[in-house]
Amino acid sequence: MTPIPLSLYIHIPWCIKKCPYCDFNSHQITDELPEKVYVQALLKDLEAELPAIWGRRLESIFIGGGTPSVFSAEAIDTLLSGLRTLLPLRPSMEITLEANPGTFEQERFKAYREAGINRLSIGVQSFNADHLTALGRIHDNKEAIQASHIAKQAGFDNVNLDLMFGLPKQSTAQALGDLQQAIDCQPSHISWYQLTLEPNTLFHHTPPALLPTNDDLWDMQQQGQSLLEQAGFSQYEVSAYAKNNQRSQHNMNYWEFGDYVGIGAGAHGKISSPDGSIQRYSKYRQPKQYMDLAINGNARSSEEQLEKSDLPFEFMLNALRLKRGVEINLFEERTYLPFEQIKKKLQKAIQKGLIEDNNQIIKTSPKGWDFLNDTIEYFI
Numbered sequence: 252m253t254p255i256p257l258s259l260y261i262h263i264p265w266c267i268k269k270c271p272y273c274d275f276n277s278h279q280i281t282d283e284l285p286e287k288v289y290v291q292a293l294l295k296d297l298e299a300e301l302p303a304i305w306g307r308r309l310e311s312i313f314i315g316g317g318t319p320s321v322f323s324a325e326a327i328d329t330l331l332s333g334l335r336t337l338l339p340l341r342p343s344m345e346i347t348l349e350a351n352p353g354t355f356e357q358e359r360f361k362a363y364r365e366a367g368i369n370r371l372s373i374g375v376q377s378f379n380a381d382h383l384t385a386l387g388r389i390h391d392n393k394e395a396i397q398a399s400h401i402a403k404q405a406g407f408d409n410v411n412l413d414l415m416f417g418l419p420k421q422s423t424a425q426a427l428g429d430l431q432q433a434i435d436c437q438p439s440h441i442s443w444y445q446l447t448l449e450p451n452t453l454f455h456h457t458p459p460a461l462l463p464t465n466d467d468l469w470d471m472q473q474q475g476q477s478l479l480e481q482a483g484f485s486q487y488e489v490s491a492y493a494k495n496n497q498r499s500q501h502n503m504n505y506w507e508f509g510d511y512v513g514i515g516a517g518a519h520g521k522i523s524s525p526d527g528s529i530q531r532y533s534k535y536r537q538p539k540q541y542m543d544l545a546i547n548g549n550a551r552s553s554e555e556q557l558e559k560s561d562l563p564f565e566f567m568l569n570a571l572r573l574k575r576g577v578e579i580n581l582f583e584e585r586t587y588l589p590f591e592q593i594k595k596k597l598q599k600a601i602q603k604g605l606i607e608d609n610n611q612i613i614k615t616s617p618k619g620w621d622f623l624n625d626t627i628e629y630f631i
Contacts (some may be wrong), residue, residue: 256507256510257309258311258509260512261514262514262534263289263319263321263515264278265321267353271454274450275316275517277317287329289542292541292546294333295547296514296534300520301338303522308338309334309339310504311501312345313501314348318349327366328362328365328366331366331368345369348368348371349374350372350398352397353389360401361406364405364406370410371407371411373399374413375398375433379428386418399437412441416429417463427474434482440491440497440499441479441491443479445472487575488502488506506572508569510523519532519534523587527587530554532555534550535551535552559588564631571623577613578612596630604618605622606619606626
């Protein structure tokens, strides 16, 4: 059986300011950051996870948050050095660090690069001053532009820019202007997605006024995708666009239902076992509680064994987000289930014109791509 790829997600939960649209586990900095203690806790947390992944090699690392770039380069270096002593890493593997423009310093980012970070994901969100204010961002439009230049000067040739559309009072022309500015920054990857009012956020509790209509959102999406394609960015996932085939290796592993270890406050993990069982787990969300428990190897707050009946939906929920689809045998490799388990549901979706009729690949049709949520529901 083909080994299931394994990635590592590391969560650093602190931000300079909590954004009103953010539903990630993030906490505003109110005191000195406990960098050393938190790094120690992360490494102890990983040690506790080793028995479940013994002998397996990491294919990618993603350090997310929060705003991981609030940590010093020395702390990131100590963390990566500790990881290398605990787990084998694939040579030249992708190691991503999330950062915000307001936390950029050229010397710091040179040191991140020297520590082993080779991909930056910069949370720009918009280049428009008014929209940045509406989103509660701490950086301005000049810093947003400068961030990508500083990244390149620091030695990064693999840079993602995060950008949102459908912002309060945003016109289609403004959304396309944001996108063109991102393209002009010459990143290797752009994550371009619609603002959504997620539960447990300030925007969900108090929605912003004058959000674009559904017709406006459709125009933004269609014209934006055309602009990205003309600029050489190929859409490979719902909101991910890559130039020169520089897809996010880490996110591809998620979408192809690979395994991942999660360490850090509020992190999640998914691990498959040789016996065919698949487990999901999460870590305690509050940083202090997490640090106290992780030092003793007790950072998990929940564990769940996935039911075999849930696996078709779990797999399709991720795989159908990939525009090129996935090979049929990947379903069997990643779920430990026979293809017959989804054959009838797949045929129904094919008959409705939502999935292409192909004996090798599971892929949405153009209609299925436009109505992706409806397509995924066939596999519940």
